[in-house]
Amino acid sequence: MSYDDDNIFARILRGEIPCDKVYESDHALAFRDIAPKAPTHVLVIPRGPYENLHDFAERGSDAELADWVRAMAAVARAEGVTEDGYRATVNNGRHGNQEVPHVHAHIVGGRQLGGAPRG
Numbered sequence: 001m002s003y004d005d006d007n008i009f010a011r012i013l014r015g016e017i018p019c020d021k022v023y024e025s026d027h028a029l030a031f032r033d034i035a036p037k038a039p040t041h042v043l044v045i046p047r048g049p050y051e052n053l054h055d056f057a058e059r060g061s062d063a064e065l066a067d068w069v070r071a072m073a074a075v076a077r078a079e080g081v082t083e084d085g086y087r088a089t090v091n092n093g094r095h096g097n098q099e100v101p102h103v104h105a106h107i108v109g110g111r112q113l114g115g116a117p118r119g
């Protein structure tokens with residue numbers, strides 16, 4: 001698997017492109033999606049160079065993986081969506097419609113969402 005160092009999230013991590021940061025930790029960064037689908041739409045990414053969920057699960061350290069999941073929950077709490085609920089989605093590969101080849105979770109909430117999974 002070859003990670004593309006020039007993908008847009010790698011450039012955000014290097015500070016070459018601005019982002020609307022909402023949370024950061026040792027191993028994770030969270031920022032608002034540029035095209036939000038709901039009142040809360042935040043992307044949570046590990047800082048390390050991982051293309052998708054499988055790459056991250058197989059090569060990431062336990063500390064990186066734990067930090068990423070905790071970052072998702074911290075974002076949801078900071079956004080005030082924990083009580084009403086929200087969706088955490090990871091799109092993977094071509095069939096999953098993954099557009100950016102750096103693993104990311106979408107934290108989406110702030111309104112009633114449609115049923116899942118959806119095709």
Ligand code: 5GP
Binds near residue numbers: 008036
């Ligand atoms: P995917 O389909 O890969 O799961 O989702 C990629 C997401 O990244 C999309 O929701 C898209 O709106 C968002 N996105 C793409 N380019 C940028 C960018 O430059 N900045 C931010 N903040 N989000 C982006």
